[in-house]
Amino acid sequence: MVSKHFAKYLAVTIVFGLCAAFIVKFGGPNILKQYISFGIGSCKNIPILCMQPDEKTLIPEANKEYRDTLVPQIFPKFSISAPKGFTLIQELIKRRYYKRKNRGDDSVIYLIYQEPQALIRLYPDVRKAGVKDNREFIRRMSYANLTRVNSITDAFFVIMKSVFTPDIGNQGAVKTNKFELEDKAGYINYNLAKPENYFDCIVVDKQDNLFKVYIKDRGNRLDLNKVFTIISTLKPVSGGGVPHS
Numbered sequence: 673m674v675s676k677h678f679a680k681y682l683a684v685t686i687v688f689g690l691c692a693a694f695i696v697k698f699g700g701p702n703i704l705k706q707y708i709s710f711g712i713g714s715c716k717n718i719p720i721l722c723m724q725p726d727e728k729t730l731i732p733e734a735n736k737e738y739r740d741t742l743v744p745q746i747f748p749k750f751s752i753s754a755p756k757g758f759t760l761i762q763e764l765i766k767r768r769y770y771k772r773k774n775r776g777d778d779s780v781i782y783l784i785y786q787e788p789q790a791l792i793r794l795y796p797d798v799r800k801a802g803v804k805d806n807r808e809f810i811r812r813m814s815y816a817n818l819t820r821v822n823s824i825t826d827a828f829f830v831i832m833k834s835v836f837t838p839d840i841g842n843q844g845a846v847k848t849n850k851f852e853l854e855d856k857a858g859y860i861n862y863n864l865a866k867p868e869n870y871f872d873c874i875v876v877d878k879q880d881n882l883f884k885v886y887i888k889d890r891g892n893r894l895d896l897n898k899v900f901t902i903i904s905t906l907k908p909v910s911g912g913g914v915p916h917s
Contacts, residue, residue, distance in 0.1 A: 705821050712834045714818070719843040721818040721830060725859055730851040734904035735897055742902065746909060750785045750883065753905035757893070779868075779890045782838070785908070788880035801825045806882040807857070810874050814850070814859040837861070838886045840870040854904055862899075866892060871899045881908045 715722035742753035747762050754760055758779045791809040792798060803809050813836065816829035840846055841863040848861045858875035869889040876882050883906045887899065 704827055705818060708818060708821065708827060708830060712831065718834065718837075720837050720840075720846065720848075720861065721816075721833060723843075723846070723848055724815050724817055725848045725850040728849070730849050730860075730896075730900075732851060732853055732897060732900040734854065734901045738898055738901050739905065742905065744905075747783070747785070748909070749787070750783075750881075750909050751905070751907050752783065752885075752902065754781055754902060755893070755898070758887075758889075778888075779893070780888045781902075782884075782886040784884035786882040786884075788882075790882065795828075798825070798828070805880045807876045807880060810859065810876060810882070814848075814874070836874065836884070838872055839888075840872050841865050841868070846870075851900070853900055856903065856906070858903075860896075860899070862896065864892070864895075868892065869894055871896075873899070873903055875903055875906060877906070877908075879908070 712718070713721065739753065742755055744751060744753045745760055752760075758781050760781050760783065762783050762785075786806065789805055791806050792803065798809065798812075801812075803812060812829045813832050816826065816833045818830050821827050821830055840861055842865065843863075845865055846861050846863045848859065850859050851857065853875075856875050856877045858873060860874075861870075861872040863870040867890065869887075869892050871885070871887040871889065871894065873885040873887075874882070875885065883903075885903060885906070887894065887902075
């Protein structure tokens with residue numbers, strides 16, 4: 673079931689979107705872009721709103737030796753194996769999580785799970801734009817670009833992109849890629865900065881289960897290969913607390 677926090681926050685987003693629809697009808701795309709910039713931010717102060725994944729799809733391979741060093745963790749609806757020395761927190765999608773700047777000196781992995789088609793049920797109108805599942809939802813959101821907003825649908829996905837993007841350090845140094853990994857596919861924003869790395873991943877498996885993995889890596893212990901290996905261990909959990917094969 674979709675989290676109440678997520679639904680409440682999205683309701684505010686939808687109201688913002690309805691106002692945007694009014695602007696589209698009477699003011700046109702340029703005024704709509706200005707409206708979004710005023711309400712959320714511009715490409716200058718939030719560069720990710722004008723970034724899109726690199727054209728090349730990453731097809732990484734999980735490192736089996738590294739995977740054997742990870743510690744299995746089972747949550748109510750999903751499981752993951754994580755490295756030692758990281759605090760794991762299952763989060764709800766809410767503003768406090770996405771705007772949180774730090775957690776002391778911890779290296780932290782924040783985790784979110786949403787069931788198949790959960791994002792569509794929150795805002796069924798996206799079906800009219802051809803969005804039928806979580807996979808298409810995150811694709812449209814990842815490619816959303818403030819400079820290319822010409823419709824209310826474009827505006828909606830730019831707004832959602834701002835909602836889903838956590839603190840990833842200096843966004844001017846962020847790289848973004850799409851990837852395919854075993855039975856999963858998704859998008860990753862990463863910032864290999866010092867004194868910490870940031871990895872922001874959104875993943876959908878073949879059954880349309882959606883996972884959000886946000887890592888703040890103090891001490892720069894992780895690289896892309898290790899992060900993809902961690903992602904490869906994500907699995908939904910059955911009612912009995914057993915990961916699906």
